[in-house]
Amino acid sequence: MxxxxxxxxxxxxxxxxxxxxxxxxxxxxxxxxxxxxxxxxxxxxxxxxxxxxxxxxxxxxxxKGSETYxxxxxxxxxxxxxxxxxxxxxxxxxxxxxxxxxxxxxxxxxxxxxxxxxxxxxxxxxxxxxxxxxxxxxxxxxxxxxxxxxxxxxxxxxxxxxxxxxxxxxxxxxxxxxxxxxxxxxxxxxxxxxxxxxxxxxxxxxxxxxxxxxxxxxxxxxxxxxxxxxxxxxxxxxxxxxxxxxxxxxxxxxxxxxxxxxxxxxxxxxEELEFLRTGRGKTLIDFSKEIQNIRKNTNQLLILLQTWISGKDISLKLIFGFEETWKNKKLTVEQIEEDFQCINADLEKIRTIIADFHAEQCGNQVCATQ
CATH class of the missing domain: 1.20.58 (Methane Monooxygenase Hydroxylase; Chain G, domain 1)
Structure with a gap:
């Protein structure tokens, strides 16, 4: 080959x-x-x-030389x-x-x-x-x-x-x-x-x-x-x-x-907790309690004036604030807002009673001089 x-x-x-x-x-x-x-x-x-x-x-x-090789x-x-x-x-x-x-x-x-x-x-x-x-x-x-x-x-x-x-x-x-x-x-x-x-x-x-x-x-x-x-x-x-x-x-x-x-x-x-722990500040809970006490006192003062103007007998418990006619409510933000509104309303009533009493006294003095 x-x-x-x-x-x-x-x-x-x-x-x-x-x-x-x-x-x-x-x-x-x-x-x-x-x-x-x-x-x-x-x-x-x-x-x-x-x-x-x-x-x-x-x-x-x-x-070998042929074409078909x-x-x-x-x-x-x-x-x-x-x-x-x-x-x-x-x-x-x-x-x-x-x-x-x-x-x-x-x-x-x-x-x-x-x-x-x-x-x-x-x-x-x-x-x-x-x-x-x-x-x-x-x-x-x-x-x-x-x-x-x-x-x-x-x-x-x-x-x-x-x-x-x-x-x-x-x-x-x-x-x-x-x-x-x-x-x-x-x-x-x-x-x-x-x-x-x-x-x-x-x-x-x-x-x-x-x-x-x-x-x-x-x-x-x-x-x-x-x-x-x-x-x-x-x-x-x-x-x-x-x-x-x-x-x-x-x-x-x-x-x-x-x-x-x-x-x-x-x-x-x-820092805030440390401040509260040392007693150098008051929390919102303390302020809420004080606001409720103010509302209680203004309400008792209004009742005292209304009783005095109407000529009824005034009890010593009501004068010294010993009469339990007030119930403490839950301390919430909505309750604080309600306390502020009630305090303003009671103060407005007290102011009206004092103004009426003063006007009546002035009228009596004028009548007495005449």
């Missing part, structure tokens, strides 16, 4: 190891042979047909092309497994992102509820320091939650960077394998009509590899965006600002 090759052709295929009879018989049992397409099977058939034609002897071959290397070429296609299919399956693992890792990363965002929303809602509770409790302060202790514990808890979220975000960013780096490495490896496949295609292109069909198959494999590479390049852009990191940073800044406001409010509440 070496006499049928040209010198240049012998040098070109000198590095190719010929297939033995044992390897040919064991080829169907390899994993890559399970993925052979019909065109590749046809190439195997052509290869066996060409090998059987070679076994007929040199007498059946046409003359064809080199008997088609058997080796078809076998080599079949092996190349099988290897490319096996590599494509391996790359698909790698893509699946990368997608799983990206979905886990996105799930962790959603958990962080949910924790931030819950923390923001709790801080808002805490501010509402502080406003609702601003009218009256219970005895002791339970409110101050509660606020201090809530602030410490929020601070710990913020610190945990910061640690989780830092770990998540490190993991994201590591995943992106691994994906870039995988992409570079895939590109190197694609370049190797292109070099193999250059060898495959030296064949005839059967090799042109194989070239089309390998071209399709190359397109699929390029599509997979584009998907890998697009996946980090879809799942890990810089806008999400910026949003998380803004949320942490808002939490820090809210934490500062809560600390300031906590400090003010502590």
């Amino acid at each position: 070496s006499r049928l090759f040209k010198p240049t052709e012998q040098r070109k295929f000198s590095n190719i190891t010929p297939l033995s009879t044992t390897s040919t018989s064991q080829a169907p049992s390899s994993p890559s042979s399970l993925f052979l397409s019909p065109s590749v099977s046809r190439i195997h058939h052509l290869g066996h047909h060409s090998s059987s034609s070679l076994s007929m002897g040199n007498s059946t071959l046409p003359a 064809d080199s008997p290397r088609s058997y080796k070429d078809s076998t080599m092309l079949s092996k190349t296609v099988n290897d490319l299919k096996f590599e494509l399956k391996a790359k698909e497994c790698i893509i699946k693992e990368l997608r799983d890792s990206l979905s886990q990363t996105e799930h962790k992102h959603e958990l962080l965002k949910l924790k931030i929303r819950l923390l923001k809602k709790e801080n808002k509820q805490l501010k509402t509770d502080c406003r609702d409790n601003s009218f009256e302060f219970p005895t002791g320091t339970s409110l101050s202790d509660k606020l201090e514990q809530e602030v410490i808890k929020r601070r710990e939650d913020v610190r945990k979220l910061e640690n989780q975000l830092n770990a998540h960013e490190e993991q994201t960077k590591r995943i992106i780096k691994e994906k870039d490495k995988k992409i570079r490896e895939l590109e190197a394998e694609i370049r190797k496949g292109a070099e193999k295609e250059a060898i495959v292109q030296e064949g005839g009509s059967t090799r042109s069909e194989l070239y089309g198959i390998i071209k399709n494999f190359q397109k699929e590899n390029s599509k997979l590479r584009e998907k890998i390049q697009e996946s980090p852009q879809k799942n890990i965006r810089k806008e999400e990191h910026a949003y998380l940073e803004s949320q942490f800044k808002e939490l820090e600002a809210m934490q500062g406001n809560l600390l300031l409010e906590n400090k003010e509440l502590k």
Whole structure:
């Protein structure tokens, strides 16, 4: 067979190891042979047909100078092309497994992102509820320091939650960077394998009509590899965006600002509680009790004047305020407003009684002088 090759052709295929009879018989049992397409099977058939034609002897071959001369290397070429296609299919399956693992890792990363965002929303809602509770409790302060202790514990808890979220975000960013780096490495490896496949295609292109069909198959494999590479390049852009990191940073800044406001409010509440504890000031509850006492006294004074003007006997209990005709009511903001209105009404009635009595006295004096 070496006499049928040209010198240049012998040098070109000198590095190719010929297939033995044992390897040919064991080829169907390899994993890559399970993925052979019909065109590749046809190439195997052509290869066996060409090998059987070679076994007929040199007498059946046409003359080397004739126009119908064809080199008997088609058997080796078809076998080599079949092996190349099988290897490319096996590599494509391996790359698909790698893509699946990368997608799983990206979905886990996105799930962790959603958990962080949910924790931030819950923390923001709790801080808002805490501010509402502080406003609702601003009218009256219970005895002791339970409110101050509660606020201090809530602030410490929020601070710990913020610190945990910061640690989780830092770990998540490190993991994201590591995943992106691994994906870039995988992409570079895939590109190197694609370049190797292109070099193999250059060898495959030296064949005839059967090799042109194989070239089309390998071209399709190359397109699929390029599509997979584009998907890998697009996946980090879809799942890990810089806008999400910026949003998380803004949320942490808002939490820090809210934490500062809560600390300031906590400090003010502590100062006010200390001021009340030392007796240097009065609470709204004390003022409410005094306002109710003033209302009670003005009402008793009005009753005393009305009794005196009508000429009835005045009891000493009413004069000294011992008569229990008044019931203390619940100390609320609405009750304080009602007490002010009643005090003004009683004072107006007292002023009217005194004015009428003064007018009557003046009239009696005028009549007496006349």
